[in-house]
Amino acid sequence: MKTIIYWLLLIPTTSPFAVNQNDIPIRVFDVSSTPTEQIFVEAHHNQSLPCPGANEHSLVYALEWFSLSQHKVILDYSKNSLTVYTEQHRISLAKDYGMTIHPVLSSDTGDYICLINNRLQPDGVVQLRVL
Template sequence: ISALSYQTVVVKAGHSVNLTCPGVSELSLISALEWRCQGCNLAPSTSSSSSSSLASMNGTRNSAGGGSHGETSAVKLVEYSNNAVVVWNNQDRMSLDSQTYALLFFPVRHYDHGEYTCLVNERRRPDTIIHLVVQ
């Protein structure tokens, strides 16, 4: 069992930031991928119902029912499977890069600080924890 590595990314609130998925490149064979965050404070919802945004890799969007999995205190942010992307939170400013699988924020907010992990092909453990510090 290999030890986890840690990476720190510091960004100013209001700027854009890309969190790269460690060990993943444009040539990687990805069948499923999840971005999660532990310690993040999600933005207050602007609507009374929880919903997610479903976007296929060609950019079309549909509305889908939202939900969260309470396995740990980590919050699932983005999920990729079967060539489709589901953005579970902050759809208006968070997305997944369709070629590199990086998590994109535009813009990043103070409440986005936390520990981000990218789980590839249904692995239960990440290789790296990315600590996002928002100033």
């Protein structure tokens, strides 16, 4: 049995306060028993990653997409406001709250999660494999 635990360091970039060692929030995701969906896609094609537990009819007031492999927040949605933190020209949020990457690059290979309405654990892990 393989146990996978990811650590994600979140550093607030919009806070007017100095960030020191005690102020840095750390998120821990134990995804060892979380359902996993694998998606295989050829490089330079567009691909939408589904957000497990959400669809276009879901009541979503907050949503975050994380790259577990790259240890970073990709995008943040809150009350009809969307902030894309990386690759703004390639990343968008779909109507069903999936994350669309256009086009997919080999560097996008990795594990992704979305957190709905400030949940502490994801409903699933999406493993993107770029061919």
